[in-house]
Amino acid sequence: DTGVSQNPRHKITKRGQNVTFRCDPISEHNRLYWYRQTLGQGPEFLTYFQNEAQLEKSRLLSDRFSAERPKGSFSTLEIQRTEQGDSAMYLCASSLDSYQPQHFGDGTRLSIL
């Protein structure tokens, strides 16, 4: 039973660099979600996909952030020109549909030097 897989688990980069994270959802799941979590806080919604269509983006997702889900399978989250405030855990989740619970990956921890 393969769950949601995220890569890399950790990413350390210098301020101003671009980073890209990957999420592989559970294979039959149509919905895919991205969240950001900082220390001591709950996950904050960033964006979600229904198959390949990106249906909503949070105001937290500035124009430096872009997410894609080509062919409705895996998804990538790219952050351009990273800033100190981007340091966080980036979590991906998938679900069969909007009525089913979300299954989370173990996240990518981003540290900006």
Place this chain on the structure above:
Amino acid sequence: SQQGEEDPQALSIQEGENATMNCSYKTSINNLQWYRQNSGRGLVHLILIRSNEREKHSGRLRVTLDTSKKSSSLLITASRAADTASYFCATDRGDDKIIFGKGTRLHILP
């Protein structure tokens, strides 16, 4: 913005005791969910309770929902060391996303 707010922020109890965590929220909901997160890991779904339900059980977990007070509680009975984790409530308002609270950090003492 965060819709749910858990109380207490942190809780330490002896192994074998019961742990109760509360969640309050602000707007009407379709359902409320509880998740657990172990340190450095993703969230694990525990239980979902719909707005027309008042109580739900799953193993050692009992969840209640009071929509008139906009509150929910999670009870873990006969706690174990493995229950040490952060617990989050998440509300679904029917707008295709769930909103998490800040969580309760539960520590089970041996």
